[in-house]
Structure formats: structure tokens, C-alpha cells
Amino acid sequence: MENSNPSTSRKRQRPGPEPGPEPGPESDLNEAQLQSVEENFNFSDTLVALRMMRAQFPRIEKVSIPPFILRSQLYSSVKDRTQVDRELESLRREGVLCTFKLNTGQDDHAIMFLDDYFSQIERISKRLEAQKLEGLCVFEWFKEHVIHSKLDPSIGHDELRSLLSLGGKVKEEHISLLINAGLLTRQLIDPNMYWFAIPNIGSVLKGLSQGRKELMSFLNRRKYKEMAMAALEKKRLRLSPLDMRFHLRDLLGSGHLKTVEAPTGLLVKVVKD
């Protein structure tokens, strides 16, 4: 009813047209904020868990690794595993994250946010530019063509060549440059397939498998093969640069350890088959 209280309606309408004559950057900021609220409006359990674990990723000196999350860690934090798998698949299809298959034993997968991966590729190509190597355009082609259309953790040789050639003429040196940078590896299963990899991850993987073994042997040596989680968290692992929380989540999710509720809190127990 516009005629009944014209003054209040005018007052209410005032905030509306005000952002118009305001200077450019502020309105851009408002728009950017609005967009991010719209995009981040709905959270799924998996996305929240991923973000939280990414923030808790330990800092490792000497190696610049972007934070990654193991799939078994997700299984230990979100209850319904089928839902985790399906949400991961839809996030991958949307292009928010990418998965890599690690070669530390059975079916280990690492998940990384796509922005972190791209910034890592940028860092590598800048470092190699400083060494004045040839054929650095292959990193651009890799980013643009291969990653945007890939959904699997592996890719065949022919497919890789054909996708890279969308950017320009591809030579064998280009592919070996990618392998030297650590972005592609080969695994023993199939000589023709390249697997995507996280660069500089070698020492961390060694620490991962050794840390797992150390934690399992520590708990196995105890009398009742269990320990309170509060006490366990305070311990530091000698052989692994990753912290105890990382390893605990990973082993709980892969089924080697389980938690039991006790009157004093949570107990971590070794699973006996």
C-alpha cells in the first residue's frame, strides 16, 4: 500500500538505489561477496570434512606440498561411505577437486582441491623457467586441456598426446618434462598408462607408510592392544613428518583400527580379524 505511509516506504527503499552511484570496487566487492554466498550456500558433509582437513594439514619444512586428504580419512569422519563416494564423484565432475592414486599399497587415493593443484603447477613451471629449460608451454597445455577433460586418475599414452596436441605440436621431450616435474608417473601394472601424481610427494609417501607401520606396531606391542585417544594424540611419530591426527584418521578409515566408547573417553583399538 504505497499511499498509506509514503515516508516509511521511501525510507525502506533508500538502501536500494544507494549502491548504484557508489564507486566501482565497492560494488564489485559486494557482488563478489554475494556470489560466494550463493556458491557456498549449501554444504555437503564431504565438502565440510574436506575443507576442515585441508586446514588441519601439517606444515612440512623443506618440501612445498599443497594439502591433500586421503580417502580413508574421509571415511572415518563421515558416517555413510556410499554418500562420501557419491559426493566425491559429483565434486570431481564439477571440477572442484581431483583424485590421485598413490602407490603405497592397496587402493590409496589422495584428494586435492583443484586450486591448490593449479597453484602447485604454477610454482613448478616458474621454478623451471628460472633454469631456462625449453618446452615450458607444455605446462600450460597440460593445465588447459588435459586436466579439464580428465576424470580418471590415469591416462593412456595416445590420449595424452592427442589432448596435449590441442595446444600445439607435441614432442617426446614435452612428456618427459612432465614426468621429471613429477606430474605424471608410471606404475608397474600397465606400461602404457600414465598416472597423475602430486609433485614432490616422494618423501611424504615414505613418511606415510612408515608412520602407519610405526603406529600399528606401537599399539600392537601394548598389553591389550589399545590406548586412550587423548593420550595417543599427544605422542609424536618419529619416522613420519605428518602428524598423529593424520595417521589416526587414515587408519581408522581403512579399518585397521577402531574406536570404542569407554567411560573415560574414546579408546583406540587394533582390529583383530
Place this chain on the structure above:
Amino acid sequence: MWKEIGDREFGKLRTNLFSNRIKSARISSIQLSNYKDFISPHRGSINSLQVDLTEGRYLLSSASDTSVAVYDVQRATDYDESGLIAKHKHILLVDKQHEQGHKYAISTAIWYPIDTGLFITGSYDHYVNVWDTNTTQVVINFKMPGKVYKTAMSPVATSHMLIAAGTEDVQVRLCDISSGAFAHTLSGHRDGVMSVEWSASSEWVLVTGGCDGAIRFWDIRRAGCFRVLDQSHSQLGSRPTILTRSTANKSSMLKTSSGGLNSSTKGRPSQKKMGNGVSLKHAAIARQVRGYGKQRLHPGMLSSQDRATAHYGAVNGLKVTNDGMYLLSAGSDSRLRLWDIESGCNTLVNFETSRLQSTKALQLAISHDSKLVFVPCMSTTKAFDLWSGKTMMDLRGHYENVNCCLYNSLDQELYTGGNDRKILVWSPSKTTADELEGRDGQAFAIDQDNWSD
């Protein structure tokens, strides 16, 4: 329970619904049976179990000590002293003293699907034998190029009697009982074939799982396989939505165009699979990829170049659901995957398995309403809900690894056989009311209907 019977009488409850409810209630209460037992004569680990498809009465078991035994599931041979436990001894035993018996471990024994007059055994001594049950003589035998891991006959076949045999050789052979010769061989796997199953809906479709991790679907009337399951093709849900199907095809088009899904129409598949908005450049690349320096192959054999894997290790066990729409596969990477057969996609249901044995084949079982899956996991048998993947039951009873499990839908019982040479029976618990109803002090295990003039 009485109210439900009354409702069924008045027509308020449909008979199918009534029987399904009772069956589901019985199966969710199974435990190690305290009134039924099989006395197993085997001296080696039990590798396979099968109940015949016509009557559901005779159980066939095969073991690593080259013996095969048949038991009657419904009639006990004798009872123990107090009459509380029904003991089922074997009514037929073939072991290495038999002059036509196998020399090494028998990995698989199956009944002829039409009647119980014949049964087929496959063994590590490279032979597949067809036995006549009544005379216990070998009727035909087939020599294979390697150890036989699994044999299968189609339960719905009306026009052929082919035995599909998976061996450590890369080719799957089809043996014909009526002619005594090999019908054809199916090549495409790159390592031994550990599990073979016929489709429950079509008598021409065979599913094989190999040690290379691939699961292939074959139509035996054509050359080559028509589908290879790829674990990265997934759908979110029990059936694919129309939109997701086109995006999955967009990403997988580069691979499947060289796979040659429809071998009869060579040029058309690559165009059919294009979803909306795919540029022509991708089509050019697809054609380039296909003709990239390989010699011309028969269009049906293009599938041998498709290297998609369904598991990261060997495929140990396959089971098709009763309606023929979904396939469950167990791999040595300790994962169980559920596949939609029609679309060929992984439904991404996560079963909480921590370890599965990797050297031997596993036999999985599915309940009659396809809601529960029984999987042998090391020394226990776990029951998972098919669609959510949660562990419903954990059945511990064997002393060593469990190899095979079989679900008897007539009595809602589960039979499991393992490396400890025993066959255990898991049955719904009998309530105390049944116990008290034994008349004249006679124990309740004795079957009152077992009489004849």
C-alpha cells in the same frame, strides 16, 4: 504374526507381501544352527557349494582333496541321541580312489541346471569332467590348457548346453555337452579368468572376471565382448539419470569409441555417443585415436584393446542379482563393487570390507529379495545391505578362511564352507514355542512328515 495371517485370509495383505515379510524376518535372525549339521567327509578345504536349481534339495560340495560330495538338505540321514540335532551325511562321495577321479584339487562343482542327473566338476588337473550322478561315472571330459578356476552353465538356457570354463589361460572356453567338443573360445582378457557367471536374464550373455582386473560381458553369438566395465564410469544412484548419462559419455567417449561397443554398425557408435555440446574436434581426435598405427582388426575384436579395469587387482567373485539388473564383483583389492548392468556404470555403493582373500576365488550369495549380500571376508562371513553398504551381520564360526557361501531361499538358510574342511549351517533361530510343541516327548528336529507306506 497371527494378525498378519488373519489379514492375509481376509485379503487385506497380499500373499507375496506376507511371505516376503516372513522370509525377511527369518533371514535377519540367522545364527549358527543348533538343529542341523552337515558331516563333511572332505579332508581338504571346501572350494565350492551349490544346491540344485530344480528342487533345491541336493547340495554339491567340492574340496581341495579331490573329493566331491552330495548331501540331502531336507532329509537328515540320522539324528543324534537326544534327537535334537539332525545330521546330514553325504549320500554320494567321489574321491581320488575313483579311477576316473581328478588328480588335483577340484575348484568348482556345479549341477546340470535342468535336472540332477549330471554334475560338472572342474579341477586344477586341467580337466572338466561331466559325471552321471546315478552311476557315478564320467560321461565326457574336456581338457583345458590350464588349471580350471570356475565353470558355469546358464540357468535359463533352452537352446544350448554350453559349459563356460575360466582357466589360468587368457581365453574362456565354451564346451558343448551334446557334441563333446569345444564350441568357441572368447578372447579379450589379458590374464587368467577367475570367475565366470551367466546372466540371469539372457541365455546368450556371459560375464567373466579376470586376474587382470577387467570384467567383460560377452554375447556368445558374436565375436568379442560387447562391454568392459570401467570403475571410473560411475552413476550416482540405482539408475542413471538422463543428464548424467550424457556427461559420463562425453568424458568416456574417447575411450569407448575405440572399444567398439556395437560391432555391427562400425561408423555410427562414435556419433551416437556424443552428448550435447561436444565439439567436432573431439570427434576428430576419436577417429585419430582409433586409427593410430594399429593394424586393422575385426570390429568385434576392437574390444581387446580396451584396457579398462573394474578392480585394481584380480576379480575374485561375481554374482548377478536375481532380477538380472545388477552385478556384484569382489576383487583382490578388497573392494566390493555394485554395477548396473544396463548402463555399465559403477553405482559407487561402498561396502565396508577391510580384507578379502586374494588368491582363491570367492563365492558370493544374495538373498532372495536381493537386499542382503553374503560375502566371505577372511574367517567370517559378513552380510551387507545391498544399497547402503552397511554391515548387517557378522557371522563368525569357521576356524580358518571362508571360501564359499550359499543361500538356500527355500528354508532361508546360509551354508558356508571354508579352509577348515567344514560346512556350517546358519539358520533362523527356532523359537521356544516350537521347542515346547514336540509331542510325546519326541524332539522337535525329527520331521513328522517323513513317512511313507
